[in-house]
Amino acid sequence: MAESHEFVSLSMQQTPPGHPFFVNLDTNYRCIACRDVLRDAVQTLCGHRLCEVCAFGIFEEPPPWRCPSNDDTCVPYLTKEEVFRDPCARREIATLLVYCSNKDRGCKETMQWKQLEGHDLRCDYKAVQCSFVTNGCDVCTTRQNLEDHLQQCQYRNILCAYCQEETIFNQTQDHESFRCRKYPIACPNDCGATNLRREDLKDHEQECPQRQSHCKFSNMGCGFSGSMEAVRKHEGESLDQHLQLTTVYTASTDLQSMAIHRELQDIYERQHGLQKSVNRSLREVEDLRKEAEGTKKTIKNIKLQSAEQAERMIYVERRLEDAARKDVLEKNERDIQGLQNLQTSISDGLRLLEQGGDRRLSAGNIDSQLQYQERKIGLLDVRFVELDLRLQIHESASFNGVLMWRIQNYRRRKCEAINGKTLSLYSQPFYTSQFGYKMCARVYLNGDGMGKGTHMSLFFVVMRGDFDALLPWPFEQKVTMMLLDQDTGTKNLSDCFRPDPASQSFKRPQTEMNTASGCPVFVSHKMLETKTYLMEDTVFIKIQVDTDDINPP
Known part of the structure; x- marks a missing residue:
């Protein structure tokens, strides 16, 4: 738009x-x-x-x-x-x-x-990057010299001559020295084999005649090691020495066994104490679980009560819309006057009771009467606040198709929109007539859609009203949206449109309000945030709906 x-x-x-x-x-x-x-x-x-x-x-x-x-x-x-x-x-x-x-x-x-x-x-x-940039080459050359560079690039990919795996040219030596599984190497035991593939070395070491081995009595203290042939010869010639080592090892094992037995005894005693602690902790956990179940039930009851309060608030909000009717307004004023008179009467009665005016009442009866009267006063206060709120909504409601919306604290609200705390604001409802269409405005101070971050977005919303069944649908009235000039009054910014009858935004509402329709780029922040439209941190928005051709129900 x-x-x-x-x-x-x-x-x-x-x-x-x-x-x-x-x-x-x-x-x-x-x-x-x-x-x-x-x-x-x-x-x-x-x-x-x-x-x-x-x-x-x-x-x-x-x-x-x-x-x-x-x-x-x-x-x-x-x-x-x-x-x-x-x-x-x-x-x-x-x-x-x-x-x-x-x-x-x-x-x-x-x-x-x-x-x-x-x-x-x-x-x-034209400057082009080397194709092997992912391998680490940072050379930038011209298109005509690129082919010559690629043939000499130190980071080009080549195939290993031994395993045929792809590797980087300047890493060839490292690949062959440590990673290539088919690179030929010599046996580390100097057995004479010099052309073994790296992947076959482990199998060769199991059969290598020069493989280093230890005496089978090494765990008992024998430190002899050498080739397999030398170890076999040593074991055959050192029987007495190995027998002596076995005797000493057995005695040492008995001493260790006794020490282990004592440690096990201590462990059993500690385990018994820990078992008692575990049983005590389990009982405490069971008590906490029961307490948690009780808390869950309490929370569930609170949630149910909150839901009931929410339903009551919705019911009250719908009833408040009736405050626009003159007869209801007069009845509310009479109710308020009656409540004020009744409250004065109750206060006078309480004052007399406090002064001991009725000597026939006992102290217990006086307390009961006081509690009863206090409850009545509390209910009257709630009723009074409800009626006062209904009167305030009635005073701000418009029934001529014109909405005058004053948005204060603009900069704080815009910061909240930028931070994602409050993305949009809704105006108070307004009407085309006493029994006409119900509508409101919606504004995104930091923009929405293609206007996000650069513009203020302004939208028009059709709401569900009490008299929708008597009104023609879809909504087809011309809508004019304006940002008012607070300086000279001559530079109001405006945009108008006629609703699209095929859009769901203008059909009869099935929920509390339809999808908003309007202008995502209504006014840029640069233009809005001048002294012409933003004064004392406040902006004024006017929505005007054409009501000339609406037939009242």
Whole structure:
């Protein structure tokens, strides 16, 4: 939905992209504001040329607006209607001769600006990254030298000569020394085998005649080790020594067994004590579990009570809408007056009781009467607050199709929207008539959709009302949304639309309110946050619904 207050220029022919070096840039093709080449050229009524963006900048300042050239040929004051697209200049600028973007790398070609982008795609001097950048190569060369570099790149992929696995060229030595499973190596036991594949080494060591071995009595204290043949010879010649080691080891084992027995006894005693602690903890856990179940029941009851209170609040909100009727309003006023009189009477009675006016009442009866009267006073206070709230809603309700919405604390509320705390705000309901459509407004101070972060978004919402069954559907009344000027009152920003009959947003509501419909880019933050529209941290929004052709039910 277009904003009627914004200066919008729809370019017929865009300026080519980029910032090239021109062979010769005539002053006629320079912007009188930024002095750079004209981009999407526009022309003022006085004949001067500007970039489209520079023209936007002029009208973002407070009026009066003047031509940046400011010479004798300029019009006194410039208006938005006096700035036009300049298709001729745009075509001529697109054909200006420029140097190739790769001129510094050796390209000598020149071409029209509009041809530069296509030339860059095929230029042999264009900078390209080495294809092996993922392997660690950070070389950047030209397209014509890329093939020569790839053939010599230290990070190129090659196949291992032994295992045929792919590896990086400058890591070949490391691969062969540590990871290649088929690389030939010598036996570490110096048995004479020198051409073993690394993957076969483990099997060879099990059969190697020079494999180092230990005496079978090593766990008893024998420290002899050597080749398998030497170990067998040692075991045959050292029987007496091994028998003596066995005797000493057996005696040491008996002593260790006795120590272990004593440690086991201590462990059993500690285990018994821990068992008692565990049993005590289990009993405490069981008590806590029962207590937790009781707490869960209490929480469940509280949730049920909260749900009942919520239902009662919804019921009260619906009943409050009846406050707009004159007869209900008068009845409420009479009820309030009666409640005030009754409260005065009860207060006088309590004062007499406190002064001992009725001597026939016992102390116990007085306490009972006091408690009874206090309960009645509490119920009357609740009723009084409810009626007061209904009167306040009635005073702020509108029944002529016009909503005046005052949004205070704008900057704090916008920060809450940016932080995700409160994304949107709803206005109070308003009506086309006493028995007409019920509506409200919704605003996103930090924007919604394509306006998020840059604009304030404003939407119109159709709500479910008590008289929907008597009204024609879908809703087809013209809606005008305005941001009010608080400075001079002459620069209100407005946008209007007629509802789409096929949209679900304007059919008879089946829930409390329909989907909002409006303008995601209603006004930019830059324009909104000026003294014209934001004053004393407050903005005013007006929604006006056309009620001329509505037939009352």
